[in-house]
Amino acid sequence: MTQDLFGDAIQQLLAAHSAPAQVREIERDADAGALWKALDDSGFLDALISEEQGGAGLLLPDVFSIVFIAGRHAVSVPLAQTLLLRGALGADAPRGPLTIAPHCEIDGGGAIECARVPFGRMAQWVLVETEQQTRLLPTAQAQLTASGGYGSLDADLRWQAWPDESLSLPPSDWKTQAANMTAALMAGAMERVFEMTITYANERKQFGKAIGKQQAIQQQLSVMAEQVFAARLAARIGFDGASTMAVPQRAAIAKERTSAAAPEVCAIAHAVHGAMGFTEEYDLQLFTRRLHEWRMAYGAESEWRRRLGAAALRSGQARSLDIVREQIMAR
Amino acid sequence: MIETFELATLPAEAEALRPAVRSFLSEALADVPADVRARSWMGFDAGFSRALAERGWIGLTLPKPYGGAGLDAYARFVVAEELLAAGAPVSAHWIADRQSGPLILKYGTDAQREFYLPRICRAEAFFCIGMSEPNSGSDLASVASRAVRNERGWLLNGQKIWTTNAYRSHYMIALVRTSGESSDRHRGLSQVIVDLSLPGITVRPIRDLTGDEHFCEVFFDNVQLANDALIGAEGGGWEQVTAELAFERSGPERVYSSLVLLDEWLAYLQSRAQTDGPDIALLGQLIAQLCVLRAMTLSVTQKLAEGGSPAVEAALVKDLGTSFEQQLPVLIADALAADGACDARPQLIKTLAYITQMSPSFSLRGGTREILRGMIARGLGLR
Numbered sequence: 001m002t003q004d005l006f007g008d009a010i011q012q013l014l015a016a017h018s019a020p021a022q023v024r025e026i027e028r029d030a031d032a033g034a035l036w037k038a039l040d041d042s043g044f045l046d047a048l049i050s051e052e053q054g055g056a057g058l059l060l061p062d063v064f065s066i067v068f069i070a071g072r073h074a075v076s077v078p079l080a081q082t083l084l085l086r087g088a089l090g091a092d093a094p095r096g097p098l099t100i101a102p103h104c105e106i107d108g109g110g111a112i113e114c115a116r117v118p119f120g121r122m123a124q125w126v127l128v129e130t131e132q133q134t135r136l137l138p139t140a141q142a143q144l145t146a147s148g149g150y151g152s153l154d155a156d157l158r159w160q161a162w163p164d165e166s167l168s169l170p171p172s173d174w175k176t177q178a179a180n181m182t183a184a185l186m187a188g189a190m191e192r193v194f195e196m197t198i199t200y201a202n203e204r205k206q207f208g209k210a211i212g213k214q215q216a217i218q219q220q221l222s223v224m225a226e227q228v229f230a231a232r233l234a235a236r237i238g239f240d241g242a243s244t245m246a247v248p249q250r251a252a253i254a255k256e257r258t259s260a261a262a263p264e265v266c267a268i269a270h271a272v273h274g275a276m277g278f279t280e281e282y283d284l285q286l287f288t289r290r291l292h293e294w295r296m297a298y299g300a301e302s303e304w305r306r307r308l309g310a311a312a313l314r315s316g317q318a319r320s321l322d323i324v325r326e327q328i329m330a331r
Numbered sequence: 332m333i334e335t336f337e338l339a340t341l342p343a344e345a346e347a348l349r350p351a352v353r354s355f356l357s358e359a360l361a362d363v364p365a366d367v368r369a370r371s372w373m374g375f376d377a378g379f380s381r382a383l384a385e386r387g388w389i390g391l392t393l394p395k396p397y398g399g400a401g402l403d404a405y406a407r408f409v410v411a412e413e414l415l416a417a418g419a420p421v422s423a424h425w426i427a428d429r430q431s432g433p434l435i436l437k438y439g440t441d442a443q444r445e446f447y448l449p450r451i452c453r454a455e456a457f458f459c460i461g462m463s464e465p466n467s468g469s470d471l472a473s474v475a476s477r478a479v480r481n482e483r484g485w486l487l488n489g490q491k492i493w494t495t496n497a498y499r500s501h502y503m504i505a506l507v508r509t510s511g512e513s514s515d516r517h518r519g520l521s522q523v524i525v526d527l528s529l530p531g532i533t534v535r536p537i538r539d540l541t542g543d544e545h546f547c548e549v550f551f552d553n554v555q556l557a558n559d560a561l562i563g564a565e566g567g568g569w570e571q572v573t574a575e576l577a578f579e580r581s582g583p584e585r586v587y588s589s590l591v592l593l594d595e596w597l598a599y600l601q602s603r604a605q606t607d608g609p610d611i612a613l614l615g616q617l618i619a620q621l622c623v624l625r626a627m628t629l630s631v632t633q634k635l636a637e638g639g640s641p642a643v644e645a646a647l648v649k650d651l652g653t654s655f656e657q658q659l660p661v662l663i664a665d666a667l668a669a670d671g672a673c674d675a676r677p678q679l680i681k682t683l684a685y686i687t688q689m690s691p692s693f694s695l696r697g698g699t700r701e702i703l704r705g706m707i708a709r710g711l712g713l714r
Contacts, residue, residue: 198711218708225333225707226651233336233630234623240338256619302612309615310606312597320593321416324622331340 006044007065013042014073020283026076027151030121036077036097045079048087048244055090060246064239067181068232071188074286076153078119080181085127085136087244088169096124098136100178101157102298104128112137112159116147118182118297120155125167129174136167151289154297173248179298180238180251186258186294187228187235189287190265194228196284197221197269200276217272224268227261234258237329249311249328256304259295266291333643333710338626339633345405352388352410356417366681368418369591372584373545373689375499376420380454383414383421389428390452393436397444398452404636408583408629415587416594422496422545427451430578431458431504434522438563438571447502447524460579461491461505461525461549462572468493469702472516472569476507476551478523478560485509485523485561487531487554495696497547498534503527506568509561520568523560530554541688574640579697581631581645586624586652588693589659592686593617595679596663610666617662620655624648643710646703653693653700660687 017035026032039045047063049055063083070079078099085100086093099122101114117126121144125136141163148154201212201221211217238254241247246254266288270277277284295301317323359379360368367374383389391407393399400406407428414421432451435443450456467473476489489507497503503525511519527534531554536544563571600610627648634641660683667673667683694700708714 198713201713212708212713215705218713219701219704221711221713222647222650222704222707225711226647229333229336229647230623230627230651233338233626234619236338237623237626252615253619253622256615257623260616260619301616305612305615305619306607307615308618309611309613312614312618313600313606313611316601318594318598318601319416320590320597320618320621321412321587321625323618324625328618328622329626 004065006047006062007069009042010044010066010069013038013044014069014075018073018075020074020286023074023076023286024151026122027153030153032077032097032122035075039077039079040095045082045086048083049090049093053090055086059242059244060239061241064184064236067184067239068188068191068235071185071190072192074189074192074290075185076119077122080185081119081123081127081178084177084181084244085169088172089136089167092167094125094136094167097122098125098127099123100127100174100298101129102175102178104130106130110161112162114157116154116296117157118178118293119153120144120157121146121153126157127169127174129171134169134171134174135162136169137163138165141165148293149289151286152293154293172245175298176248176251177246179255179304180246182294182297183238183251183254183258184235186262186291187232189291189294190228190231190258190261193265193269193284193287193291194224196287197224197272200273204274211272220268220272224265227265231258231261231265240329241331247328249308252304252308252311253328255299256301256308259299259301259304262291262295332712333647333707334634334641336627336630336644337633339629341405341409341629342403345403345409348388348406348409349413351386352413353417355382355386356413356419360417360419363418364681365418365591365595365678366685369589369682369685369689370420370422370543371415371418371588371591372421372425373495373543374418374420375422375496375545377423377454377457377499379420380424380457383424384452384454389424389454390432390448391428393432393448393452397436397448399432399448404632408632412583412587412625415584416590418591423457423499424451424454425584426460426496426500427456427458429582430460430575431502433578434504434571434575435524435562437574438522438567440559442559443524443562456502457496457500459494459497459500459503459527459547460575461494461497461503461507463493464490465492469699471506471572472520473513474506474508474520475513476505478507478509478521478556480509481555483555484558485556487523487525487551487556489551491549491551493537493546494549495546497527497549498536498544500527503549504562506572509565509568517569519566520572521565522562522568522571523556524562525551525554525556525560529556539692541685573642576698577635577640577642577645580649580703581628581635581641583625583628585649585693585697586621586628586655588653588656589686589690590621592663592682593621593659595682596666599667599675599679609669613662613666617655617659624652624655628652643706646698646706646710649697650694650700650703650707656693657690660690
C-alpha cells in the first residue's frame with residue numbers, strides 16, 4: 001500500500017463508493033452516479049490540471065497512487081482516462097466521465113467506428129484520434145453496443161457522422177498515454193488479487209492445516225509475488241518524469257510488463273482459490289475479469305514489445321544496458 | 332513482510348564513476364571475443380583485478396583508512412554493472428569485493444580489518460566462500476566441518492565442495508560447526524577465515540560441463556588455525572551468513588549473466604534490415620524485462636544503501652533475475668534457428684552455446700530457486 005496523503009484519501013473514498021457490492025451494481029445497471037459525484041467532488045480528477053486553470057497542478061508521479069488504488073478497487077468508471085484528459089483540457093474539460101478509444105475507423109459512408117472502447121458504457125465523452133483530428137465525441141449521440149463478456153463495461157461505439165458538439169484536442173499518442181494509465185490500474189488490481197490469495201491460503205484448511213503451509217502452494221505464491229512486485233515497479237516506471245504525460249518508452253515498459261504478468265497472476269490466484277474463486281459471489285472474479293480485459297486494452301504485451309524492439313534498433317545503441325539507461329530511463 | 336520496490340535513481344556522484352570505468356574497459360577488452368567475455372564474473376584474471384584495484388575500483392564501499400573509497404552501495408552498483416555488461420573477467424576479486432570485505436568490516440576485529448581489508452582493496456587477497464559440503468547443499472544448517480578449540484587456536488577438520496575459485500584464492504571464509512551436533516541446526520555454527528596455504532589443506536578443482544575449472548572440493552585434515560581465525564561471534568555463524576547472502580544475492584550479477592549474449596544478438600539484428608516481426612518483438616520483450624529487473628536491483632541497492640538487510644527482497648529479485656538469464660538463451664536460440672538457416676556469425680553461436688551450457692548454474696549458485704521461493708513464502712508469512 002502507498003502511504004502518501006492522496007493514497008489514504010482515495011483509499012477511503014473508494015472503500016466507501018467502490019466496494020465489491022457497489023462494483024457489481026454498477027456493472028449490472030451501468031449507473032455510477034454516486035461514485036462519480038464523490039470522485040468529482042473530491043478534486044482527484046483535477047489533479048493534473050494546472051493551478052492557473054483551477055486544478056492541483058500535480059505531475060504524473062504524484063498521481064500514481066490514485067490510479068494504482070483505483071485498480072485495487074476495480075473502479076467501474078474511467079477514472080484514469082478522465083484524470084489524464086482533464087489534465088490536457090484544463091478548465092474546458094466536460095465534467096462527466098471521459099474515456100479514450102484505442103482505435104478508430106471511418107467507413108465508406110463516413111461513419112466513425114470505435115471498437116472495444118474501455119469503459120465505453122460508462123463514459124459521456126470519448127476521445128477519438130484519426131490522422132486528421134483528435135476530438136472528444138459525446139456518447140449520447142453514438143450507437144452503443146456492449147462489447148465485452150459478463151460484467152464488462154466496454155462498448156463498441158458508432159457515430160453516423162462527426163457530431164456538431166465535439167471538442168478538439170492537441171494531437172498526441174493518446175493510446176500510449178491510456179495504455180500507461182491502464183498499466184497502473186492493472187498493477188493495483190494484481191496487488192489486490194495477490195492479497196486475497198494470501199489471505200485465502202492462510203484461512204483455507206485441508207489435510208489438517210492451512211493450504212498455505214503446503215510447499216506446492218508456497219512455491220506458486222512466491223512466483224505470484226515476483227510478478228506482482230515487478231508489475232508494480234514497471235507501472236511506476238510509466239509514471240516517472242516531471243510531466244503530466246508519460247514518456248512513451250516508459251509507458252511501453254509499463255504496459256508490456258503488466259500485461260505479461262496478468263495471465264500468470266490470475267491463473268495462480270484461481271488455482272489457489274479452487275472452486276470458491278470461480279463463483280460470482282466471491283470477489284476474486286471482479287478483479288481477474290478486469291485484468292484480462294485491461295491486458296488487451298490499448299495493446300497487449302506483444303504490441304508494446306514490437307514498439308520497444310523497433311525503438312531499440314532505431315536507437316543504434318550497441319549495448320542493451322545503454323538502451324535501458326539512455327533511451328528509456330534517462331532523465 | 333516484503334517491502335514495495337520503490338523507483339530508485341542513481342545519485343550523480345555514483346554516475347560520475349561510469350565514464351572512466353567504461354573507457355578503461357573498452358580499451359582493456361577490445362580484443363577479447365564475446366564467448367570469453369560471456370564468462371563475466373566467472374572469468375578469472377588476477378592481473379586484470381589488480382589493474383582495477385590500481386584505479387580504486389575495488390572495495391568502493393570500504394572505508395578509506397582501510398584502502399577503500401568510502402563510497403556507498405550506489406557507487407558499487409555503477410562499477411559492477413559496467414563490469415558485468417562489458418563481460419570483464421572480475422572473478423578473482425569479485426567475492427571479496429561483494430561480500431567478504433563487507434563481512435569483515437561488519438564483524439571483524441580491528442586487527443582483522445587492518446590485515447584483510449587493505450589487501451582486498453589492492454587485489455592481493457582473493458576470497459572464496461566455504462558453505463556447501465557433500466551432504467549440505469540447500470540444507471546449509473547441516474554442515475559437518477568442525478573447528479575445535481585447542482591451545483593454539485582452532486583445529487579444523489572436514490570438507491567443502493562447489494567452492495568457487497578455491498584453488499586460486501588466498502582465503503576461504505568457511506561456515507563450520509564449533510559446538511554441538513548437526514541436529515542442533517543453526518546453533519553452534521561459526522565462521523572462520525582459513526588461510527588456504529596452511530598445511531593439511533587439499534584443493535581439487537572440479538571441471539564443469541563447459542570444460543572450465545572454477546569450483547573445487549576442499550579437504551581439511553587437522554588444519555591448525557590461529558585464535559584470530561574466528562570472524563564475528565562464536566556461534567553467530569548462521570546470522571552472519573544470512574546477512575552475507577543479502578549482499579551475495581542482491582547485485583546486478585543476478586540479472587546480467589547473459590547480457591553479453593543479448594548484445595551480440597542485438598548486433599546481429601542491427602546487421603539485418605528488419606524493422607518488424609518476431610525477432611523485433613523478442614528484442615522488445617527482453618529489453619522490457621531487463622529494464623524492470625535493473626530497476627528492482629537498484630531498489631534493493633537503495634535498501635542496502637539506507638542500511639537495511641533486504642534478504643527477502645534480494646531473494647525475490649534473484650529468482651526473477653535468474654529466470655530471465657536462463658530464458659534469454661532459450662529464446663534467442665529459437666529466434667536464430669527459426670527458419671532453418673542461420674547466418675549468424677560464429678562468435679554469436681559460440682556465445683550462445685556457452686551461455687546455454689552455463690545457464691543451469693544461474694539458479695543453483697547463491698541459493699537454489701526452491702530455497703529462494705521458500706524464503707519468499709516465509710517473507711509472506713506463510714511459514
